[in-house]
Structure formats: C-alpha cells, structure tokens
Amino acid sequence: MTVPNKPAFVRTEILPAKAPPVRATGITLWVRKNLLSSWLNVILTSLVLYALIRITYGLWPWLANGVWEADSLAHCREILAASGLGPTDGACFAVINDRWHQLLFGFYPSELYWRPILAMILFLGGLAPILFFSLPRSLLTFSCLAPFACFWLLWGGSAWVPLAAIGGLVIAGLAIRVLSKWLSSTLAVCGGIAIGLIFYLIGFSSFVSFAEGIFPLSIQQVASREFGGFMLAATIGLSAIVLSLPLGILLALARQSDLPLIKWCAIVFIEVVRGVPLIVWLFTAQLLLNYFLPPGTSFDLTLRVIIMVTLFAAAYIAEVIRGGLAALPKGQYEGADSLGLSYWQATRMIILPQALKISIPAIVNEFIGLFKDTTLVVFIGLLDPIGVARAIQATPEWNGIYWELFTFIGLLFFVVCYAMARYSLHLENKLRRGHN
Amino acid sequence: MTQTKTTKYLLAAAAPLAVMATGAAAATLDEVREAGKLKCGIHEGLAGFAAPNAEGQWEGLDVDICRAVAAAVFGDSEAVEYIPVTGSTRFTALASGEIDMLARTTTWTFSRDTDLKNEFVGINFYDGQGFMVPTALGVTSALELDGTTVCVNTGTTTELNLADYFSANGMSYEPVPIETGAEAQQQFLSGSCDVFTGDSSGLAANRATFPNPDDYVVLPEIVSKEPLGPAVRHGDSEWEDIVRWSLNALITAEELGVTSANAEALASEPQANAEINRLLGTEGDLGAMIGVEADWAKTIIMSVGNYSEVFERHVGVNTPIGLERGVNALWTQGGLLYSPPFR
Numbered sequence: 001m002t003v004p005n006k007p008a009f010v011r012t013e014i015l016p017a018k019a020p021p022v023r024a025t026g027i028t029l030w031v032r033k034n035l036l037s038s039w040l041n042v043i044l045t046s047l048v049l050y051a052l053i054r055i056t057y058g059l060w061p062w063l064a065n066g067v068w069e070a071d072s073l074a075h076c077r078e079i080l081a082a083s084g085l086g087p088t089d090g091a092c093f094a095v096i097n098d099r100w101h102q103l104l105f106g107f108y109p110s111e112l113y114w115r116p117i118l119a120m121i122l123f124l125g126g127l128a129p130i131l132f133f134s135l136p137r138s139l140l141t142f143s144c145l146a147p148f149a150c151f152w153l154l155w156g157g158s159a160w161v162p163l164a165a166i167g168g169l170v171i172a173g174l175a176i177r178v179l180s181k182w183l184s185s186t187l188a189v190c191g192g193i194a195i196g197l198i199f200y201l202i203g204f205s206s207f208v209s210f211a212e213g214i215f216p217l218s219i220q221q222v223a224s225r226e227f228g229g230f231m232l233a234a235t236i237g238l239s240a241i242v243l244s245l246p247l248g249i250l251l252a253l254a255r256q257s258d259l260p261l262i263k264w265c266a267i268v269f270i271e272v273v274r275g276v277p278l279i280v281w282l283f284t285a286q287l288l289l290n291y292f293l294p295p296g297t298s299f300d301l302t303l304r305v306i307i308m309v310t311l312f313a314a315a316y317i318a319e320v321i322r323g324g325l326a327a328l329p330k331g332q333y334e335g336a337d338s339l340g341l342s343y344w345q346a347t348r349m350i351i352l353p354q355a356l357k358i359s360i361p362a363i364v365n366e367f368i369g370l371f372k373d374t375t376l377v378v379f380i381g382l383l384d385p386i387g388v389a390r391a392i393q394a395t396p397e398w399n400g401i402y403w404e405l406f407t408f409i410g411l412l413f414f415v416v417c418y419a420m421a422r423y424s425l426h427l428e429n430k431l432r433r434g435h436n
Numbered sequence: 437m438t439q440t441k442t443t444k445y446l447l448a449a450a451a452p453l454a455v456m457a458t459g460a461a462a463a464t465l466d467e468v469r470e471a472g473k474l475k476c477g478i479h480e481g482l483a484g485f486a487a488p489n490a491e492g493q494w495e496g497l498d499v500d501i502c503r504a505v506a507a508a509v510f511g512d513s514e515a516v517e518y519i520p521v522t523g524s525t526r527f528t529a530l531a532s533g534e535i536d537m538l539a540r541t542t543t544w545t546f547s548r549d550t551d552l553k554n555e556f557v558g559i560n561f562y563d564g565q566g567f568m569v570p571t572a573l574g575v576t577s578a579l580e581l582d583g584t585t586v587c588v589n590t591g592t593t594t595e596l597n598l599a600d601y602f603s604a605n606g607m608s609y610e611p612v613p614i615e616t617g618a619e620a621q622q623q624f625l626s627g628s629c630d631v632f633t634g635d636s637s638g639l640a641a642n643r644a645t646f647p648n649p650d651d652y653v654v655l656p657e658i659v660s661k662e663p664l665g666p667a668v669r670h671g672d673s674e675w676e677d678i679v680r681w682s683l684n685a686l687i688t689a690e691e692l693g694v695t696s697a698n699a700e701a702l703a704s705e706p707q708a709n710a711e712i713n714r715l716l717g718t719e720g721d722l723g724a725m726i727g728v729e730a731d732w733a734k735t736i737i738m739s740v741g742n743y744s745e746v747f748e749r750h751v752g753v754n755t756p757i758g759l760e761r762g763v764n765a766l767w768t769q770g771g772l773l774y775s776p777p778f779r
Contacts, residue, residue, distance in 0.1 A: 287534075381520045
C-alpha cells in the first residue's frame with residue numbers, strides 16, 4: 001500500500017495581503033514619486049523649499065506683528081514702537097479695520113449695505129440652478145428674475161422699472177408665440193422683438209409713472225457715483241460676464257452663418273472691438289460718448305462702462321466659442337441635418353452643447369481675465385478697489401500705507417477668481433464623456 | 437500738475453467736438469440749478485487736497501472750493517456731486533460737460549488756458565517743484581544732484597521741469613518713471629532712486645508719512661512755478677464769475693478778518709468797514725450782479741470758513757501734512773494771495 005506523499009502542511013485559506021512597504025505607500029510614496037524622483041527633481045525641490053522658507057521667514061513677523069486696532073498710520077507706528085519694534089517691522093492692518101467698508105462698498109450709504117449683500121445672495125441663488133444640474137429645473141424661473149431684483153436692490157428707485165422691463169420681455173415672448181401661428185419662425189421672432197421695442201420706447205416710462213401713481217413701490221435711490229470698491233468691480237464684472245455669454249454665443253453663430261450680411265456684421269463687430277484695447281473703449285465710454293449724446297442728457301457712467309465691458313468681453317467669448325464650433329467634427333452637423341432638424345433645433349440640441357463643453361476652460365479663462373480687467377476703470381476715475389485704495393492712501397490718517405491695502409484687495413480677487421477656476425474644473429469633470 | 441500724452445491725443449481727437457460742446461453749454465448756472473447739484477471734478481486722492489474720510493465724505497483744500505461754489509449757488513455747501521477725475525481725463529471731462537468745474541490741483545499754464553479752452557478763475561494754492569533726498573546722500577543743494585537717479589511721475593509738467601532744470605545747470609540724471617504718488621513713495625523708500633521730485637507740498641506730505649522722516653530732507657530749491665487753480669469751461673463768463681468770486685470771497689474774508697465763527701455776528705449789524713458789509717451782503721447787492729442770493733458770501737464763510745481756516749484745516753502746520761503758509765500767505769503778510777476788492 002502506497003501512502004501518498006502527504007505534505008506536512010496545506011494552506012486552506014489565502015493569506016491576507018501584507019501592507020506594502022513604507023517606501024511604496026502613502027505620503028512617502030507621494031513625496032518620492034513627485035518630489036524626489038530624480039536628481040534634478042531633488043535639486044528643484046530643495047530650491048523651492050528654500051525659497052518658501054525664506055519668504056515665510058521674511059513675511060511672517062510682518063504679518064504676526066500686525067496692528068489691528070489703531071486710528072492712523074502714526075498711531076500704528078507708536079503701538080509698534082511701544083512693543084520695541086521698528087515702524088516697518090509689522091503690518092498696519094488697522095487700515096483694513098477702519099476702511100474695509102469703503103474697500104468693499106465704496107461710498108454706498110452705510111445704512112443700505114444690506115441691499116448689495118442681498119443682491120449678491122440673490123445673484124448667487126439665481127446662478128446655482130444654472131451652475132449645478134442636480135438642482136430642480138423649476139428654480140430656473142428664479143434665475144431669470146434674479147437679475148432684475150439685483151438691479152432694483154443696487155440702484156433702488158421704483159420697483160416698477162424692473163417690473164416693466166420684465167413686462168416688456170413677456171410681451172415680446174407672447175407676441176412671438178402668437179405670431180408664430182401665422183408666420184415663419186424667423187419673421188415671428190423679428191415681429192416679437194419689434195413689438196417689445198415699441199413697448200420699451202413708447203409705453204415704458206408712462207407705464208412706470210402710471211403704476212407708481214397708483215401703487216408706489218419705491219426704495220431709496222442710490223446713484224452709480226456712490227458705487228465703489230469691490231462692489232463696483234463685482235457689479236461691472238458679473239453683469240458683463242452674465243450678459244456677454246449669450247451675446248458671445250449669438251456673435252459666434254452669426255460669424256458662422258450662411259447669410260452674408262449677418263456674417264459680415266459679426267466679423268466687423270468682433271474684429272473692431274477686439275482690435276482696440278479695453279482702456280480705449282473705457283475712455284470712449286467716459287469722454288467721447290458725451291459729445292455725441294444731446295446736451296443735458298447724462299447717461300449713467302457705470303452703465304456706459306458695463307455696456308462697453310460687455311461688448312468687449314462678448315467679442316472675445318465669440319471667438320472662443322467659434323473655436324469650439326470649429327472643433328466639432330463635420331459629421332455632427334451632417335448628422336443633425338440627416339435627422340431633419342431645423343437650424344435652431346440642431347444648434348440647440350447638437351452643436352452648442354458640444355461646442356460649449358469644449359470651450360469651457362477658455363470661457364472661464366476669459367471670465368477670470370474680464371473680472372480682473374475691471375480694475376482698469378480706475379483710469380477713468382471710477383473708484384474700484386484700486387481707486388478706493390489710492391483715495392485712502394491720500395487721507396491724512398493713512399497716507400504712506402501701501403502693502404496692507406493691496407494685500408487685502410489681492411485676497412478679495414483671489415477668492416473670486418479661484419472659485420471660478422474650481423467651478424470650471426468641476427464642470428469639466430462632470431461633462432466628461434470619454435473613458436479615461 | 438500733470439498732463440499725460442494720452443490727454444493730448446484724446447484732446448486733439450476731440451477738439452472739434454469740444455468747440456461744438458462749448459457753444460451748447462453756455463448757461464452752466466441754469467444746468468447746475470436744474471440738476472440741484474454742482475458736479476465738481478476733484479483729484480482721485482491727494483493728501484490735503486481731496487481724500488475721503490472714514491464716513492465717505494470728501495475733504496481737502498480743493499474740495500472746499502467746490503463746497504464754496506455750491507454754497508454760493510444753492511446756499512448749501514453739501515449740494516455737490518464729487519466726480520474724481522484723473523490727470524488724463526480732467527480737461528476732456530470739463531469740456532464734455534461731465535463736470536461743471538474742475539478743482540484738481542491743476543497748474544495754470546498758457547496752453548491749458550488758451551489751447552485747451554479752459555478758463556482759470558484764480559489761484560487757490562501756489563506750489564512749486566522741489567527735490568527730496570535721503571540725508572545719507574549728503575546733499576544740501578539741488579545743484580549737487582549731478583549723476584543721480586530721480587523718481588518722477590511720467591508724462592507730467594514735473595518731468596519736463598526736471599529735464600529743463602538739469603540741462604540748464606549742465607547736470608545729468610537718470611529718470612525712474614513711476615505712475616502714482618504711492619508707488620513713488622515705495623520706490624524712493626526702497627532705494628530705487630536717490631532723488632524724489634514733485635510738488636513741494638506733496639513732498640512735505642510724503643515725508644511726514646515716512647517711517648523715519650528724519651532720514652530724508654527736502655532741498656531748498658524750488659525749480660518751477662505751479663500755480664494751482666480751479667477752472668471752468670471757456671465761453672460761459674457768468675458761470676466763470678461765480679466760481680472766481682467764490683474763491684475771492686474766501687481770500688477776502690481772511691483779509692477782512694471774517695471767519696466762520698464771527699460772520700453771523702458781523703452780518704447782524706452794519707460794520708464800520710463797508711467792504712465787510714458788501715461781502716456779507718448787508719450793503720449793496722453784489723450777489724444779484726452774479727445771479728445768486730445777497731448773503732452768498734456769508735453762506736460760504738459760515739459753511740466753509742475763510743481761506744486761512746480752509747488752509748489750516750487741511751494742509752496747515754497742525755495737520756499731518758504740516759505746511760507753513762509761506763507764499764500762500766496773504767499779500768499783506770508777505771505772501772502772494774491777493775483778491776480784487778469787493779466793490
């Protein structure tokens with residue numbers, strides 16, 4: 001009888017996996033892989049580390065010794081001297097403490113600060129359903145109404161003005177719907193726009209004064225001149241961003257159009273606006289427009305600037321989107337045609353969603369640039385954050401202060417621009433349809 | 437003080453339009469009355485001349501000129517809409533009607549008066565260009581500045597004066613062009629330039645804010661005349677008169693010893709000095725001649741003060757700027773301030 005060779009030991013279950021060696025996991029792996037993978041990398045890492053330490057070493061005392069409670073720069077320096085420090089050994093953040101409201105709101109009446117804050121909340125609330133697809137679509141109605149509410153809150157005056165503006169849009173929309181029963185869609189759109197324009201030109205002011213007479217609905221009016229600081233930058237920047245995207249899309253489509261008149265108008269507009277620096281358009285808005293308007297009419301400067309910045313941004317956005325349109329394979333257009341879709345259906349359902357998706361990083365890039373470009377209005381005497389900072393530097397108390405104000409302004413802009421950049425990344429990931 | 441090249445080009449482009457606009461805007465007083473506010477162009481921020489306080493109210497020597505004119509026109513020195521204008525946009529803003537008057541430390545020069553079609557109504561501050569150097573440089577006179585680097589605002593009369601002065605004295609220098617006063621301060625303090633040049637009032641104001649003011653010295657030489665004054669558009673003499681005599685009222689009030697504290701008392705009964713009576717509107721009707729209330733000058737003095745009060749409040753020795761009256765004293769005290777009589 002042969003006894004089979006019985007092994008001394010048989011493993012019946014699989015061993016639990018061992019933790020990888022320390023060098024191949026967690027932070028160590030990350031550091032080895034990203035910072036120390038080659039000699040060149042080691043050198044670069046040490047250089048960067050050295051620079052970071054030097055900067056922190058130099059900057060930290062200035063920040064840590066910062067004085068937050070003082071009446072003036074001289075007072076700041078007294079406080080520093082009292083603790084045995086030189087006049088430049090510590091920051092004088094007391095200027096932020098004393099003037100933060102001007103850096104944020106300019107000369108907006110302080111008892112009305114709630115209005116721009118509420119407008120900002122409404123604006124962000126209105127933006128949310130557009131930005132995040134998981135929110136219910138019914139909120140989009142709120143998004144459409146939010147800009148009008150923001151306008152009313154910021155400038156004040158009669159609530160009937162924004163209501164009448166909404167009314168005009170509703171009239172135009174209804175007219176299009178009614179007309180399209182008898183006319184082709186293009187004619188109906190033209191007719192609706194014409195009827196809306198007639199309302200704005202003829203009925204608008206009389207409707208407002210009539211409604212205001214029956215049911216007054218006014219809050220205190222605030223002149224654009226009193227807008228300033230970060231609020232001015234946000235008003236100009238965000239209005240231009242919101243308005244320039246649809247305008248830019250239309251311009252991009254017009255430039256691709258088969259109708260020569262529309263195409264040439266779009267090309268001329270884009271090239272002229274893009275070919276001239278923004279600062280020249282701002283000077284035009286401030287100085288030249290006044291010569292062309294009839295004497296006595298004073299068309300609000302901030303509105304003029306918003307319009308100019310919007311047109312400028314729209315020209316750039318149009319080119320960005322044209323890039324997106326050009327990047328679509330020809331098959332997409334042909335596919336849409338073969339399905340028998342009309343031009344607008346194809347554009348809305350097939351072309352634009354893909355073209356916009358391709359253009360997202362570039363569009364957000366434009367928006368970030370646009371938002372920072374709003375600081376150019378300082379050259380036409382509007383008090384944006386930089387302008388306010390200059391004015392504060394000229395006051396007897398704070399004359400001689402420099403870095404503290406710019407640090408604060410830089411921080412404000414960074415927060416907004418970084419938020420935009422993060423959202424753009426989020427959107428790119430969300431819309432990714434590839435397999436990688 | 438400043439005029440950049442941009443202005444020149446813009447103005448050259450807009451000159452024909454400006455001529456049209458002056459014709460159209462003949463009755464500035466009516467427009468101002470209709471608007472209910474004086475649109476006054478001021479500096480966007482210059483220590484002592486125009487700067488906003490913590491409550492957002494503009495304050496300064498130039499701002500008080502605006503307030504004086506508003507007091508004359510409306511009897512209310514607060515009826516002003518302050519419009520900050522930059523060095524490049526100020527004249528076009530005035531010509532286009534964006535502002536009704538300009539009080540922005542503007543040097544009265546031949547070409548600005550004639551070619552740019554402005555009307556300077558007088559001088560509210562006599563300035564002049566000076567030099568500031570670190571004490572460590574060991575320089576006591578501007579004539580020893582040969583071969584130095586100089587921080588100077590670009591495109592300004594300051595820059596041109598600098599070139600003139602150095603070439604007239606056979607000296608060389610290296611300019612460091614800068615954009616704003618605050619930037620100049622930083623450049624100078626960090627040692628990017630040996631010399632900082634600008635209007636002497638501004639230099640004194642800057643020096644006072646330095647961490648170690650004693651390490652710097654303003655040299656005694658004044659190399660240019662900078663008579664700063666309010667300006668209005670060419671071609672509306674009635675409006676020009678109001679602005680001119682509002683300024684003169686400030687100066688005359690100081691000369692006659694009328695202050696914001698005693699104006700009410702002096703106006704309550706006729707004084708021995710008839711000019712005080714005419715100024716305060718208790719005798720004659722000077723106000724009617726320029727189309728304002730009889731007590732216009734009294735209102736100005738009550739709400740703004742006389743020139744001395746304005747000066748001491750914003751740039752005088754008790755302010756951080758700490759300027760002496762110097763050439764800005766009355767002619768009776770060895771200065772240059774001189775107002776034609778109120779008669």
